[in-house]
Amino acid sequence: MSRIIYWSSLVFAFFFLVAPLLIVLPLAFNDSSFLTYPMDGFTFRWFEVFFTAPPWLASLMNSLKVALGTMIVALLVGGMAAMGTMLMGKWGQLVLSALFVSPIVIPSVVLGVAMAYAFGRMGVGGGYLSLVMAHTILAAPLVFLSVMTSLKGLDPELDRAAASMGASRWYRFQTVTLPLAMPGFATGALFAFITSFDEVVVALFLASPQSQTLPITLFSSLRDRLEPTIVVVALLLSIVSCLFIIALNRLQKRGETRN
Amino acid sequence: MASLEISHINKFYGATQALFDVSLSIGKGEFVTLLGPSGSGKTTLLKILAGFESVSDGAITLGGRNITELKPEVRNFGLVFQGYALFPHMTVRDNIAYPLKVRRLPRDQIETRVREMLDLVQLTRFIDRRPSELSGGQQQRVALARALVFKPDVLLLDEPMSALDKKLRVDLQEELRQIHQTLGTTFINVTHDQEEAMHMSDRIAVMNHGRIEQFDTAFNLYRNPASRFTADFIGKSNIFAGEMVRGASGLDFRGDALEVQLGLTDRPQGRVDLMVRPEDITILTEAPDAGRVALAAEVLHSTYSGDRALYALRLGSGKEISAYGAARSGIHAAGAKVFASFAPGDVTLIG
Secondary structure (H helix, E strand, O other), rough: OHHHHHHHHHHHHHHHHHHHHHHHHHHHHHHOOOOOOOOOOOOHHHHHHHHHOOHHHHHHHHHHHHHHHHHHHHHHHHHHHHHHHOOOOOHHHHHHHHHHHHHHOOOOOHHHHHHHEEEEEEEEEEEEEEHHHHHHHHHHHHHHHHHHHHHHOOOHHHHHHHHHHHOOOOHHHHHHOOOOOOOHHHHHHHHHHHHHHOOOOOHHEOOOOHHOHHHHHHHHHHHOOOHHHHHHHHHHHHHHHHHHHHHHHHHHHHHHHHO | OOHHHHHHEEEEEEEEEEEEEEEEEEEEOOEEEOOOOOOHHHHHHHHHHHHHOOOOOEEEEEEOOOOOOOOHOOOOOOOOOOOOOOOOOOOHHHHHHHHHHHOOOOHHHHHHHHHHHHHOOOOOHHHOOOOOHHOOOHHHHHHHHHHOOOOEEEEEEEEOOOOOHHHHHHHHHHHHHHHHHHHEEEEEEEEEOOOOOHHHHOEEEEEEEOEEEEEEEEHHHHHHHOHHHHHHHHHOOOOEEEEEEOOEEEEEEOOOOOOEEEEOOOOOOEEEEEEEOOOHOEEOOOOOOOEEEEEEEEEEEEOOOOEEEEEEEEEOOEEEEEEEEOOOOOOOOOEEEEEEOOHHHHHHEEE
């Protein structure tokens, strides 16, 4: 019985989640400007378009810049918030956690409008800075959560042991807490990067033509001209996501063998 | 003498009191064990000594210096944890070097000291291993080396053997005693295992419900327990309630089930408990001569362990006692009528 459920869920999940991707992705190599089957022939033409035609590569670079910036700032903000929260009592932790996680539940449209308005008033709209700041608000809670999880998993006796050997709070943090919570920081960093890298709603409100990110270019080219290049982008993004998932898996495994 | 003086410590958690007026005077280089059942306050006292818990009242001095309020980091006390608390991301070498790096010793000195300690705990060949690659006993020895490498004034051990199997425990007890003799550091060990306490310690503080019941050598605790709790907790004992009454040549003991002519002159009349250890009782098939106490009893059951047998006996009064009997020439069967006999000189009065 359980085997039947297992196999039927597997088949269902495959058709629901994976099959559409497998149907669409070959079109990246289709020698026709229309997204239709049957395929006309095999070509790398659309990859060439992606790496040479104006908006694509520039917006990929923009996305990378914003995602890296977001990753760094979110690590600092979310990581410090998590470490500070760990020092609080039980109720303090509950309240602070709720506060730090709250940006996740705000609809990104609301956040986008609010940000565009606020940055416009301050005169910093349109640039990388505003994008990084806005994406950090979305990404920092994820860093916060993953760092919290790994800090909570640490044996409190390790810190006590280090204290009994004369190590100051700061030295203990550097030599014991931080290295052992590293998988949490790394996981949080990956999440932050991905969050920013494929965020479209807030970016639509904030980006100027010069700072246009890859998801925005995708979005507008979907509306304007439906070319196989977008399938190329989808393929490349899928590969990047797969790499990230593998990296996450590795991190988790490393965390487990250590504890 | 840099002795450790614990004076009149009280500890409250909210409204509940965990320690009641605890005082101990521990000499330099002594091996002391805090022994008690769970909830006796022994771990609380250890945490206070380590600096992880504050006292509500009272003081701790080391060599005359008040250290009651000192943070753990500046106490210079070594600490061995029940769960070892080795740093999983460091090798054995880096674990042991940690307290020396904190103290900013030169690199070559650190290496020498680490190797000295590994030599002492016989783990030199594991120097580059991670803790996860070591067995429980090896991990505990690394923890010990790490807690001793910085020459602490006092070494605190929090139930260090509780996670190890019995054979390993006995080996480590022996090793710990030798290390203690080699280094001469003051050791304070916490355990609920009375055998471990008796094997290793110079003196044992028996704790119960947040109080020190008795602080003495293993011999005195066993032969002259100061309280009924100690008598019960350390080893097996048979306790008879009764009172001291005037007899022919002084005070004698009279209880429900027996009378013992003691002829004491150095203690008051009144209520008292009388304790006889099971090994002081001889099991006889005929009533002994006068001068020995003899109680008619029936054998309930026996546990044979080769060198001797432990009997459960029921006295005429219905009270059950335990007694060891030689088992060389057979064992008394259940239901056998015997006499439980002991000399008046082998009893201990409590209270």
